[in-house]
Amino acid sequence: MxxxxxxxxxxxxxxxxxxxxxxxxxxxxDDSVSAAVPSPDAKVTKLCQNLDKALPAKVDGESRDDPGPASELTAGWGGVAIILRCGVERPPKMADPDVATGGDPDAVPGGVDGVDWLMEKQDDGTYRFTTANREAYVEVGVTDGRDSTGVLIDLAPAVKEAIPEGIAS
The missing domain is CATH 1.20.5 (Single alpha-helices involved in coiled-coils or other helix-helix interfaces)
Structure with a gap:
């Protein structure tokens, strides 16, 4: 028994x-990476498709490794380390007068190699950069404490080539 x-x-x-x-x-x-795919209008979608073709194979030493679901509106390098989304909505902080005057320590405007960016520190300690003064908003999330300057330097030529200067609608 x-x-x-x-x-x-x-x-x-x-x-x-x-x-x-x-x-x-x-x-x-567990290691699969996903990113929410934006849904911009046809004009911005075309600009984002052009950006996708111009993006570098490596960013800040990381190889391109796009997140799912597959889309010409998203790209990634090094898994979750660097995620790009094209055609996102205008960040609310971009209209905040405190950001322009330096009164918001978690959101800072600046430029790198001819591309203007809004840098926002997220609650989890990561950074989100969104292009400014371009016909489409391009968002880049940078994690793991890396120096984001290298990321933005590597992405600037593609952004300048594919997303004209202007005001996104």
Missing amino acids: NSFRHRRTVLSALSALTVLITAVGCSPA
């Missing part, structure tokens, strides 16, 4: 382990 209970316990444990392995095997991988 003791042997029977032991076998039943072992079989129950194996059944539970099989269910767990099956569930893990069917779930998305």
Whole structure:
């Protein structure tokens, strides 16, 4: 009888382990990266498609590794380290007078290699950069404490080539 209970316990444990392995095997991988795909109008979509073609294969030493779902409006390098989304909405901070006067320490305007950016520190310590004075808003998220200057320097030529100066609608 003791042997029977032991076998039943072992079989129950194996059944539970099989269910767990099956569930893990069917779930998305932990290292998969996703990004919300913007939905801009046709004009901005075309600009973003042009940007996608002009983007570099490497940014700040990281190889291109686009997030899912696949889209010409999103790009990535180094997994979650650098995520670009083109055709995003204008960030609310861009209209905030405190940002322009330096009164908001978590949002700072600036420029890198001829491209104007709004830098916003996020609650989780990461940074989000959004182009300013361009016909489409391009957002770049930078994580893992990296120096974002290298990221913006590497992206500037593609942004200048594909997204004309002007005011996004």
